[in-house]
Amino acid sequence: MSSSSSSAAMKAILVKQPGGADQLYFGQADKPVPKPNELLVKIHCFALNRMDIVQREGRYPLPPEAGPILGVEFAGIVVSTGADALRFKPGDRVFGLAYGGAYAQYVAVDEGSVHLLGSLTMEMGSSLLECWYTAYQAVSDIGNMKAGEDILIHAASGGVGTAAIQLAKLAGARRIFVTAGSPEKLEYCRKVGATHPINYREQSFKDVVLRATDGRGVDIICDYLLASYFGDNIDSLAKDGRMSLQGAMGGPVAEQVNLLPILFKRLRIEGSTLRSRSLEYQRRLSEAFSRNVLPHIESGEMFWHIDRVFDWEDIQDAHRLMEAASFTGKIVVRVTDNLGDPE
Numbered sequence: 549m550s551s552s553s554s555s556a557a558m559k560a561i562l563v564k565q566p567g568g569a570d571q572l573y574f575g576q577a578d579k580p581v582p583k584p585n586e587l588l589v590k591i592h593c594f595a596l597n598r599m600d601i602v603q604r605e606g607r608y609p610l611p612p613e614a615g616p617i618l619g620v621e622f623a624g625i626v627v628s629t630g631a632d633a634l635r636f637k638p639g640d641r642v643f644g645l646a647y648g649g650a651y652a653q654y655v656a657v658d659e660g661s662v663h664l665l666g667s668l669t670m671e672m673g674s675s676l677l678e679c680w681y682t683a684y685q686a687v688s689d690i691g692n693m694k695a696g697e698d699i700l701i702h703a704a705s706g707g708v709g710t711a712a713i714q715l716a717k718l719a720g721a722r723r724i725f726v727t728a729g730s731p732e733k734l735e736y737c738r739k740v741g742a743t744h745p746i747n748y749r750e751q752s753f754k755d756v757v758l759r760a761t762d763g764r765g766v767d768i769i770c771d772y773l774l775a776s777y778f779g780d781n782i783d784s785l786a787k788d789g790r791m792s793l794q795g796a797m798g799g800p801v802a803e804q805v806n807l808l809p810i811l812f813k814r815l816r817i818e819g820s821t822l823r824s825r826s827l828e829y830q831r832r833l834s835e836a837f838s839r840n841v842l843p844h845i846e847s848g849e850m851f852w853h854i855d856r857v858f859d860w861e862d863i864q865d866a867h868r869l870m871e872a873a874s875f876t877g878k879i880v881v882r883v884t885d886n887l888g889d890p891e
Contacts, residue, residue: 560652566606569867580656593674619650623674643673660831679707695720697767705733773798853877
């Protein structure tokens with residue numbers, strides 16, 4: 549990775565042109581100026597998400613609030629505040645979720661999208677919100693999970709799956725079915741709280757679910773594959789079942805799927821991408837997370853796992869690890885240019 553020689557206010561990781569991890573490089577960008585409702589945060593750590601890969605490849609439909617710099621999750625130190633931002637002050641240690649711009653030395657973010665770090669580390673705080681907000685949407689908002697219900701969580705060994713398993717436990721789930729692609733990942737899910745781990749390379753998750761529930765199916769499905777699992781997901785849902793669609797890793801077009809069970813079983817299917825949500829929605833979600841989930845994380849009651857921490861000079865390697873999917877939990881990157889500097 550080479551550095552740009554042009555002068556600008558801050559260092560950032562940029563994309564030369566849509567493509568692979570080798571298109572990431574260090575360049576210069578304008579240091580953001582916070583709006584009245586925003587904070588300017590000096591970033592110490594940011595976390596990777598699959599949307600970063602898709603955006604790097606030029607395939608992500610960016611919301612109008614997002615700029616060209618990748619990254620939504622971060623932790624750091626408040627540098628300055630807008631005129632109407634009254635909840636935080638310079639020097640506060642915070643973590644937050646932005647529409648974009650976290651692969652940089654500084655980010656400007658709405659104060660309602662930020663939390664105090666408290667006892668959490670920068671690494672941990674930077675890795676929480678995209679996953680926990682997404683999982684909270686799927687399990688609580690869309691899934692409306694009740695005690696005694698059954699749930700199926702796909703791609704469960706990643707950050708969202710780790711969060712969803714524990715939110716299901718917190719809600720009183722009876723059975724927590726999960727899918728993953730290796731014995732190691734399945735054992736990880738079991739330790740987090742899954743009751744029925746399924747190796748999708750060796751078993752039909754639909755057969756396992758229907759056999760374990762005596763043909764009834766599960767009440768909730770959290771899916772990130774979309775097309776490749778759509779038909780079996782419909783067959784795996786119980787009457788009045790709910791399915792949240794949070795990604796399309798299995799493709800966007802489902803062919804030869806029998807849709808009649810949606811009618812006969814009164815199924816509710818809802819898609820959602822967190823990044824495209826309004827600021828008002830994200831503020832409400834932030835408040836719900838702070839009230840209902842964050843205390844359990846801070847107390848250590850809820851488990852969280854960071855697979856690896858990279859220095860941002862190694863961002864290409866971090867992206868390659870994300871693409872290989874040979875990890876559990878989250879991948880975090882330290883903004884080494886900002887570490888050790890006076891705040």
